[in-house]
Amino acid sequence: MIICSWNIRGLNQYYKIKELDSFLKKNKIDLVGYYETRVKVNKASKIQWKFGHEWVFITNYNYAENGRIWVGWKTAKVDVQAVYTNEQVIHCQVQDKNTTFSSYITFVYGKHTVADRRPLWEQLREIKGTINTPWLILGDFNNILHVEDRLNGAPVHHIEMQDFQQCLDDIEVGQLTYTAIGTVYMPPECSDHAPILINTKVHRAAGKRPYRLLTGYAIFSIVRKLKILEEHTRELHKTYSAAEMRIQGLKEQLKITQEALNEDHFNQHLIEEEKALLLQIEMWDNIHEKILRQKSRATWIHSGDKNSKYFFAQLKSRQSRNTVKCIFNEQNQKLTDPALIQQEFQIFFLNLLGQAAPVMPGNMDEDGMPIQNPPVAVGEEAAGAGYAAAIQPPPLIGNSSVSMEAVRLRLFPYSLTGEATAWLDDLPSGSITT
Template identity: 30%
Template sequence: MIISTWNIRGFNKPVKHLEVLSFIKENNIDVLGLLETRVKKNKAHRILQSRFRRMNSFTNYNAHYNGRIWILWNPVTTSVSIVEEHAQVVHCQVRHFATGRTFHLSVVYGSKNASLRQQLWQSLSDFAVTGGPWVTMGDFNVVRHFTEKISDTPPVFSELAEFNNCLLDCGLDDLQGTGADFTWFNKHDISSKVYSKLDRVMVNSDWFQHYPQTSAQFKPPGVSDHCPVILVRGNPMFRLMEKLNKVRLGLKNLHNVEFSNIGQRIKDKKVELAQCFEDLQKYPLSEAHINKEKLISDDFLKLKEAETSILIQKAKLHDIKHNDFCSAYFFC
């Protein structure tokens, strides 16, 4: 079973809809928490029904007017039952059909305001008494350690202390991960560049006992300024099968001659962007690497928008009028 959260930093543009669909498909995501969608409530239903109608969904507009947290899941593999919803966190129970395993999941999008984050810490502390395997993941909008931020302005000690005290009360700790050390960066020039580890996966002791082979993967941010984080559960053979399945999908896409040119350009640019992001992790204050990342990121976004335009043009007029992005063009 594979769970992910991603601060998508706005979810109104079709190019981001396509990127999320591609992300779900490429990584076989069973449950996805989308954060900071910035989508108004009257538009959210239309996006979910047209672009993601094959998935079940939940949004927390009842707890916050801007619907800060969306949860999508594959109803064929997984069931999700909402236990509590708040403005900054949604607590739910997840059941994986293939294994029959059940656990608790908390999807977090913490407030940028330290005072408001007190409500998040209280909600996590109250929910911790539920017991059983529990994973908490998302964008907490605060770091745990001073080394997790590179900026002219250091982290505020009291904010770190409040976060760590909450985790101590809840019995939560970081799950071992691979990929980016800094999960958010502001994409400014060298004079005002900021890197922070705001996104993370944390689990309790019961989780470690039941799922000792789980790990977190922090992927390149792509069309966002936050890294998507993926929680992978399974033995090494299971992960090998996942990788082989990705290769199979890649080979299948090679046969799609109609889109092979722009598709390959996007793939190549995505590899360049991932490599550039990796270099930035090593040399975060290098002006040359910062400028290179901005150029490649802009090129990648332009290619994705061009691909979106081509797909829209080839879709049937009926589908365009009904905002239907679930045609074969998007799921081939």
Template identity: 30%
Template sequence: MIILSWNIRGLNDPCKVVSLKKLLAEQCVDVVGIMETKVKCDKSVKLQKKFGSSWSWFCNYSSSHRGRLWVGWFHDKVNLSVISSHEQFIHVQINSKDLHHQIFCTFVHGLHSIHDRLPLWDELMVMLSLDYEVNHFRSFVDNLDLGELKSKGSFYSWSNKGHGDTRIATRIDRGLVNQAWLSKFPHVESIYLPPLLSYHNPLLVEVSRFATTKGRPFRFLNCLADHADFCSIMEKSLHSVTGCSVMVTIWQNLKSVKKNLKDLNTKYFANVDEKVDVALAYLKAIQDQLAVDYSNSDLHVKEAEAVSMVKHWMNIQESIYKQKSRVDWIKLGDSSSHYFFSVMKHRQGRNRIDSIFTKDDVLLKDPILIENEIVGFYKGLLGSSDSSLPAVDLATIRRGSQLSSSSIDILTSMVTTSEIDSALAHIGDA
């Protein structure tokens, strides 16, 4: 499912109609939100027919005589239901015909003044059944726990198309999603396409199934060090290989440490969310029994054990989320697991490479093509192999800056145990 949003700044121009039709076809768009069409109501149907019979349309002329917002959908691929229509937004539910995707989407085009935009935030909050008083956009974003989608393409989304020093550009068009949306579609990104004849860049969002990737690199979790078997595993792993050179021995032993710690993590700490749910379900079952048999001493003991187990897994869950989110300024035990989880998912989404532009501005989405492009780029940086290398000109080197004798002694001296201990002591928990 591919969604496009574009402030087209007037759709009466036939050239803009042609540009929009071409863009919808090239990008295989399923749903499009068009802002600021400036098309009168009596001319809207005639203009919409130019996009073909496969497109259905909804416009907010009932709320604004200027038709500030149009929403179109390719009804052969998706079903769209309008939930709410307002002068400044249209809120819809989109279902793909293959039933793989069902999402809610709000196309927003605010009025120009802060005072005129106040009803926008109030209406959105009422629509989402929240009773907070919203005074400005930042409060609205914070209250709904919204975040911006990872983006590609042009950084600026609007310009006045001026020349020289009179040209002004800014980023005023954004794709915002809540944490539930981000958790379900962590790989989705918004692509800022060229503005063509408009002042605004179109935003393209492709909602698709999560593409499987290769395994993640090993990462040491702090909770591993608290396990009872941690010390014995480390002792065994660090002495698993002997009789080789020092460097080979260290390398092989570290590989053994990595393998054994991964096994420990998989066995005891994988699917920690499920372990928390199971512990909570067990505690609830015990407390349901206590509601019937309140004086049962055996149930009292089981309840205490269940509470301890819930706290144990919640602390581990929070520790893992905190470490993965890299948030250092909130202490563990502050019941911030939801915040850590949100930050972690946001980081994971931004760190993923689901698409990439080549040097010829071709967008690649296939994982194999992306891998080949990245490998090729770094091969180009490193250069090609050669059968012979020119000798270093010692005279030229000696005429340049050189290290002093004392600096050479410092760099070539042996690393002491105290220096290693000091370096390890200054490593944080994050």
């Protein structure tokens, strides 16, 4: 399992969503903690959906308006149970489904003042008293342990670090370093905070699929106009056809610049160069996204309706999305077995709609004993009698919270009751022919 922790510094722009999605896939991350997303609660689900249906997220919107902490994981590989949540902490129990790895992980995003962070230190001490198993704390504490850790900011006084240092001593944890086993600090890329990766397995990077330009056909009557247009669009094509290669080149330059900036933090030329490269990457990412959208439409037009591998791949994807993989019953138990899911649906609708009454109402004598059903009509009266019986629904017994009239109207929207039934009975035999 690979765990990531990253202060993303805003996740509302498409550029950052795309970069983050690419980062997750490239590094094969299974569990991630995001901080300072700046996403409103009404937009959170839409943005989370863009990472794919395999990802599930928990947040702390109940305690923080802008969702200060997001924790996401792949349900096929990781099992995560939230234990404790507030505006500065999401504390979870994590189990890797493919290995024996199990640990408590606390995702932290501390507030910006000394007084506001003091409840955080007390919460960490309380969590320490409840566990005696491996514990990993990840996040942005908005605090430092040593004066020399401050870069490009106002000087820090010792009093500001004292609470943090004392908390780490009390909970008996140490700082992860560059040389720690399984710990990798990545370049900041689209943020000004570096992500950290905790590796529990070896991964191999997969090569990217080559870009293919799909051409169409030209109608003979407009060939000449297309030839004229070709002269004006040739340079445009040269500029934008290699968008993916341009983005890759810009990322390589950004990586080199950030590595140099890591050695010389106050180099103004490198700082300006990093900003310019980030703007260039954002612009070309948007251009590449438009190209991919046009390419996807062309692919569907060309292969979508054919009996091809592409068609069946789309069909399987849609069937997978429409599959009920798990439900929770009334006891809040999670059911994943298809047979148990089917049984739970049957029980639910049986309780909702009820069962057929064994005896028709009115077919009882004075002592409450059932009377044998009247004989079935024959001859010309059979059509009218049979039709009347068909449109009079049998009574149901079951859920008392649902009225009998509501059940009838839901199951038999065109049924006749009351005076309408009497009217039908008074009609001459054979008068209804359709």
